[in-house]
């Protein structure tokens with residue numbers, strides 16, 4: 836297993852399949868996908884992409900930080916620690932760029948993954964535009 840920084844087109848298929856099943860292909864595009872500072876990470880098992888994440892600079896309220904999106908591990912490979920290794924690599928990447936906050940809108944069904952890794956859940960549950968329940972999750976760094 837190997838984690839690499841990749842082009843957005845490498846992460847799109849798994850992101851789409853896991854996080855936007857049944858949606859149009861365009862609905863798995865993020866506005867930041869092609870920005871210079873946006874990082875896309877892929878977990879490879881041989882030639883197969885089995886995990887993805889995207890992270891980019893975005894303030895949370897007025898607090899500078901990096902936002903994590905598109906965390907996805909292939910169905911059938913979850914619970915093996917792949918997401919944890921991917922998150923660890925995301926943390927290395929953003930900390931080496933001086934981040935002192937990582938945050939995400941965490942799916943309610945994945946909340947335990949984030950709290951186990953030290954994120955604090957803030958505020959009330961909300962529905963994202965695609966109708967899935969989420970909470971704001973913050974991980975101060977440094």
Ligand SMILES: CC(C)(COP(=O)(O)OP(=O)(O)OC[C@H]1O[C@@H](n2cnc3c(N)ncnc32)[C@H](O)[C@@H]1OP(=O)(O)O)[C@@H](O)C(=O)NCCC(=O)NCCS
Pocket residue numbers: 853854906907908909912913914915916917918919920940941942944945947948951
């Ligand atoms: C959330 C996700 C990225 C975690 O990756 P992972 O490789 O399964 O995680 P790890 O093996 O490192 O950690 C295990 C955690 O994943 C969850 N998990 C374990 N087996 C699982 C399974 N078969 N299906 C879904 N989640 C599972 C558990 O919540 C577990 O957390 P816990 O130990 O606190 O209970 C992954 O389960 C996933 O892609 N889920 C579907 C998409 C999703 O919800 N993404 C997050 C969007 S905010």
